[in-house]
Amino acid sequence: MSTSVSYSPDPSAGVPPERDPAIPWRVARLVLEAAARSVTAVDDALTRAPARRVAVDVMIGAGAVANEMTGRVADRLAAASRRIGGGLPALPLVGERLSPSRALSWLAERGRRERAAAAVDLQRLAAALVPAITAAVLDRLDLTALVRDRVALDSLVAEVNLDAVVARVDIDAIAARIDVDTIAGRVDLDAIVDRLDLVALANRAIDGIDLPEIIRESTGSVTSDMVRDVRMRGIEADQAVAGLAARLLRRRPRQTGVDNAVPSLGTPP
Amino acid sequence: MTAPVSRIPKEARPFQGRRAGLATRVLAAAIDCLVLLALLAGGYAVWAALIFLWSPARFSLPTPSRPVVVVAGCLVVIGYLTLGWRIFGRTYGDQVIGLRVVGRGGTQLGLASALARATFCAVFPIGLLWTAVSRENRSLADLLLRTSVVYDWQAASEVGGFSAAARP
Numbered sequence: 001m002s003t004s005v006s007y008s009p010d011p012s013a014g015v016p017p018e019r020d021p022a023i024p025w026r027v028a029r030l031v032l033e034a035a036a037r038s039v040t041a042v043d044d045a046l047t048r049a050p051a052r053r054v055a056v057d058v059m060i061g062a063g064a065v066a067n068e069m070t071g072r073v074a075d076r077l078a079a080a081s082r083r084i085g086g087g088l089p090a091l092p093l094v095g096e097r098l099s100p101s102r103a104l105s106w107l108a109e110r111g112r113r114e115r116a117a118a119a120v121d122l123q124r125l126a127a128a129l130v131p132a133i134t135a136a137v138l139d140r141l142d143l144t145a146l147v148r149d150r151v152a153l154d155s156l157v158a159e160v161n162l163d164a165v166v167a168r169v170d171i172d173a174i175a176a177r178i179d180v181d182t183i184a185g186r187v188d189l190d191a192i193v194d195r196l197d198l199v200a201l202a203n204r205a206i207d208g209i210d211l212p213e214i215i216r217e218s219t220g221s222v223t224s225d226m227v228r229d230v231r232m233r234g235i236e237a238d239q240a241v242a243g244l245a246a247r248l249l250r251r252r253p254r255q256t257g258v259d260n261a262v263p264s265l266g267t268p269p
Numbered sequence: 270m271t272a273p274v275s276r277i278p279k280e281a282r283p284f285q286g287r288r289a290g291l292a293t294r295v296l297a298a299a300i301d302c303l304v305l306l307a308l309l310a311g312g313y314a315v316w317a318a319l320i321f322l323w324s325p326a327r328f329s330l331p332t333p334s335r336p337v338v339v340v341a342g343c344l345v346v347i348g349y350l351t352l353g354w355r356i357f358g359r360t361y362g363d364q365v366i367g368l369r370v371v372g373r374g375g376t377q378l379g380l381a382s383a384l385a386r387a388t389f390c391a392v393f394p395i396g397l398l399w400t401a402v403s404r405e406n407r408s409l410a411d412l413l414l415r416t417s418v419v420y421d422w423q424a425a426s427e428v429g430g431f432s433a434a435a436r437p
Contacts, residue, residue, distance in 0.1 A: 210279060227365060227367075228278060228281075230296075230365070230366070231281065231293075231366060231367040231422065232278075232280065232281060234292055234293035234296055234366055234367075235281070235284055235290075235293065235420065237290070237292030237293070238289060238290025238291065238292045238293050238406075239290065240292070241290055241291045241292050241401055242290055242401070242406075244401075245401045245402060249402070251404075261286065261287055261288070262286055262287070262288060262371065262375055262417050262419055
C-alpha cells in the first residue's frame with residue numbers, strides 16, 4: 001500500500017494496478033460509488049457548485065482498509081507475537097506513521113483509488129447492461145404507437161421551417177428523374193375529356209375571340225360592310241329621334257330597350 | 270345543345286328583337302318606294318312592249334289615266350307589302366336595313382294581317398310618323414293591328430339565330 005499524502009480529486013488519473021479485491025467489497029464499493037455519484041449529481045443540480053468527495057473517499061478508504069484488515073489480523077497478530085517474543089522494537093517510528101493527519105491522508109488516497117476502481121467496474125457493467133436492457137425495453141415497446149399517443153406531432157411539424165427544407169431540395173434533379181412520358185401514358189385522357197364540357201368551353205372561347213367578327217372580316221364583302229354601317233347608323237338615328245321626341249314632348253328619356261322590347265320575343269342574344 | 274354562332278356584330282346584338290324607331294323604318298320605306306317605282310316602271314315597260322308587239326305600226330306609248338295609275342300603284346304596293354310580310358316577314362327595304370315585321374306573338378304575319386297592314390300603309394302612309402311619338406315605337410298600323418317592326422339582322426337563310434332561337 002502507498003503512503004503518499006498527495007490527493008488528486010480526479011479519480012481517473014494515474015490508477016496503479018491493484019490486487020483483485022474480494023467480490024463482496026467490490027459490490028459494496030460499487031454501491032457506494034453509485035450512491036456518491038447520485039448524491040453528487042443531485043447536489044450539483046441544486047447548488048450548481050462542485051461537490052467535494054473527500055468524505056466519501058475517506059469512507060470508501062476506511063471500508064477498504066477494514067476489508068483488508070480483516071484478512072490481515074491474523075498475520076499481524078502472529079507478527080506481534082513474534083516481536084513480543086524477540087524483544088520489543090523501537091516504538092518512535094510507529095507513533096509517526098499513525099499521526100491523525102497522515103492517517104487521514106492515507107485513507108483518502110486509498111479511498112480515491114478504490115473509487116477509481118469502482119468507476120471502472122461501473123463503466124464495464126454499464127457497457128454490458130445498457131445495450132441489453134435497451135434492446136429488451138425497445139422490444140417490449142410499440143414506439144410508433146407511443147409516439148402517436150404521446151408526441152404532439154402537429155406542434156412539431158408546425159415548428160418545422162418547411163421553406164428552409166424545400167429550399168435545400170434540388171427540385172430540378174428530382175424532376176429530371178421523373179419519366180413524364182410514362183406518367184402521361186398512364187393518364188386516361190378519355191375519362192378527362194368525358195368530364196369536360198367541350199361545347200361550353202368552345203362557346204367561351206368563341207365569345208372571347210369574337211369569332212363572328214373574324215368570319216365576317218374573312219368572308220364579308222364591301223357591300224356587307226356598307227350595309228352593316230347603314231344599319232348601325234339607322235339604329236343610332238332611331239335613338240336620336242326618340243331622344244328628340246322625348247324632349248319635345250317633355251317626357252322622361254326612356255332607357256334603351258325597355259319600352260320598345262317585344263315581350264314575346266324574350267331577351268335578345 | 271347550344272345556340273349556333275351568331276353572325277350579328279356585338280354592337281348590334283343588344284338591339285335585336287327591339288322595336289325599331291322612326292329613322293330606320295323611314296329608310297326601309299324609302300328603299301321600298303324605290304323598289305315599287307322600279308316595279309311600276311317595269312310593269313309600264315312590259316305593257317308598252319306588249320302593245321308594240323301586238324301592233325307595231327300603230328304603236329304609241331300608253332297614257333293611262335290618273336285613277337288607273339293610282340289604283341295600279343295601290344295594288345302593286347299592297348301586293349308587294351303583303352307578299353313580303355307574309356312570305357319573308359320583311360320587304361326588301363326591311364331586309365337591307367335589318368328589320369322584320371312580326372305579329373302579336375312575335376310570329377310571322379298571317380295573310381289577313383299582312384293584307385290589312387299593307388292596305389293601311391298604302392292608304393295612310395303618314396301613320397308611320399306616329400312611331401316617333403309612341404313610347405313603344407309603334408306606328409298607327411301597329412297600334413291598330415297589334416304588330417311590331419323589330420330589329421332583326423339575321424338573314425332568312427341562316428339557320429337558328431335570333432329569329433328562331435328567341436321565340437318561345
